[in-house]
Amino acid sequence: MTHLTMDQLVALRDAVSEPGSAESQAHVAACAACAAELDRLHQRVARLRALPTLRPPRDRFAEVGARVRQDRRQRHIRRAGIGALALAASLLLLVIGRDVMAPPAANASGQLTAVMAESATLEQALRQIRESGQVTDAYTTRAATTLEDRIAELDRELESAQLRAASGTDAGLLPLWRERVGLMDALVDVHLTRASNVGL
């Protein structure tokens, strides 16, 4: 008598009505060895289910919480960045309009455009890093948090400066945008350095 294969026994345990399962059931009913084998399979699975629950050796909620806070800050920066860019774009139109009337200021507005474009490129780079879904270690989280806090603060300053500039006051926009680019650049570095360290 040919005994059932493990494939057939496993299918029988699952009560899967596949072609041949009726024959397998008939075989088990008639063959004590295969009936015993099926019984052992049931017992093995029961023992697997009864294995003790393995618990994490240390608490990882601090890392989860830090990552969640970092994600929120990044979302805030993205929102603030988009708002700031929109406001800056309208301001730029105003500045360019004035440049036509006053050519010596053209150099300053060109620099502002370039710095803002650089900021947008860095935003894009950061977005790609975030989307890569890398696991964040404590060092990266701390360094990134410090930078993101400063960027958020700077975005608030930029918002006020842009409102002042819109009303015709010299608001010192260029140095603020330059500082933002510097901080964004550092933030990208922090993430990339961590990624290269762990080979991601």
Add this chain to the structure above:
Amino acid sequence: MTKALAVDSYLLGDAESVVARVRVGDPAALEILYRAYEAPVFNLARRICRTVEDAEDVLQETFFEVYRSIGQYRGDGPLWGWVRRVASSKALMRLRRNKYRETDELFDEVHAVRREDTPLRMDLEAALERLPATSRAVVWLHDVEGYTHEEIAGMMDRTPSFSKSQLSRAHAKLRIWLGEEVRS
């Protein structure tokens, strides 16, 4: 009551209100969720992944994903079922990322060589640990967590036949390693 529903009511009394609070970004609610499910999530991850460190990373990634994707949980099934699905996907992703499949072959070869030295009876924990990563994942997901071959195939991006064959090969190995009687 399904197993997932039973786990929900046992681990998290008021799942609905906790979920609602996580959705609006309440960090205390996320911690309640974490404390309720950290052990079963880690257990699942550890049974699938090769190392404790990998399982810990899966634990962290799972709860970050839960926070990010909680809006996708419609509440039409047990919360544990949804969290477990996220954890299973993350654990399988970790297996793929570490290219365990490539080392499985080597793992099998090493075991084949050592088979004569293997004690007649192995502990079930040790035998499970000894299975190649993919087979072990299928055994755990199917036999313990209760996923169907179709669901496992979907998560692994393979066919149901692949899942079935991994399961039967794994049981054939376990039977030998556990020193169970072989049919005459």
